Amino acid sequence: MTTTIGVTGAAGRMGEAVIETAADREDVAVLFGVDATETDAVGGVPVHDAAEFEALLSEHGPDAVVDFTVPEAAVEFAAACADRGVPLVTGTTGHDDLQFEALAAASERTPVLKATNFARGIQALLRTVEEAVGALPGYDIEVTETHHNQKRDAPSGTANTILETIKDADEDRADAPEEYGREGIQPREDGEIGVHVRRAGDIRGEHEILLAGNDEVVKLSHRAEDRAVFAAGAVDAAVWLAEREAGWYDFADVIDG
Incomplete structure (x- = not known):
């Protein structure tokens, strides 16, 4: 079965690595990417303005979203995912207490997996x-x-x-x-x-x-010798999280099976 994902921060270093990693797997397909920077496509995946994220979730209905952006953006993406019941994997770091609480609140309505490192x-x-x-x-x-x-x-x-x-x-x-x-x-x-x-x-x-x-x-x-290490872990997490119920998860949960 193929797990479909959306990627936020698609034009960033980690976003590009996630898309490239997913392209090498038969069990994962990237439906779309979003980024705050104007970009046509990354690795053949269309990249849209981040403001279109909610509409893209409704249009494509991905099995999960992988997020590597900045704290304030990650919180907004998490809320949008929660509204539509889409699992979110986020490797974004640097959240303050209020932003962390917002992510936790989103996990009450959809699966949220937050990890500081996916290696x-x-x-x-x-x-x-x-x-x-x-x-x-x-x-x-x-x-x-x-x-x-x-x-x-x-x-x-x-x-x-x-x-x-x-x-x-x-x-x-x-x-x-x-x-x-x-x-x-x-x-x-x-x-x-x-x-x-x-x-x-x-x-x-x-x-x-x-x-x-x-x-x-x-x-x-x-x-870590290459960002692909983190991207591979994030994609593994997305595949794993797509089958989970709403709640708060960590990459250790993926490793433990």
């Missing part, structure tokens, strides 16, 4: 981080992430997910302070988690977690 390797990394933090209580922890020079939010959504995983894995770190970079005379506080952000070139995404203590150092890391 299967990141899911493996998060599970490893959870185990390592639990096994190494009291060790100093530093998180470093690197992305391309056009990324808007900092730290990355994935880095924030890593921080949440660390705090959930060790109750003593539940309220641990986060120190974003260091400058001047700034000795490390007990229990703090260092967070470091780098932006350069066209780097797809690198994340490293360093744990140090007891005269030993443990480094856990993940590097």
Whole structure:
């Protein structure tokens, strides 16, 4: 059976990657794309003005929508999908509290899967981080992430997910302070988690977690070599979500089957 999808942010880096990835699959078909930038087509898929999104949902009735845009746009797309019962997969990051609540509200009427990273390797990394933090209580922890020079939010959504995983894995770190970079005379506080952000070139995404203590150092890391990694995960998520009932989902749900 073929899963039909619409793609928002179709002219962006991730939108293009999603369309290209779907084109290589026999079980997925992209019906349309929308973008805030005027674009005729991407990979043979017609791209319309984002203002036409609601009309396109009604006309084509896709099985799911894949969204990689900006927070304010993602919220509007989610509301439109909820009005028509269309599942939404979103990899957009950087939402504030109100925007996040709006996405959650949409999930009460349609399936919404929000993930900060669609790489299967990141899911493996998060599970490893959870185990390592639990096994190494009291060790100093530093998180470093690197992305391309056009990324808007900092730290990355994935880095924030890593921080949440660390705090959930060790109750003593539940309220641990986060120190974003260091400058001047700034000795490390007990229990703090260092967070470091780098932006350069066209780097797809690198994340490293360093744990140090007891005269030993443990480094856990993940590097994406191509955006196709994220696109493949997002398409997998769309196929999976199309069969689900209204609710809030994460990419880990897809991995777990």
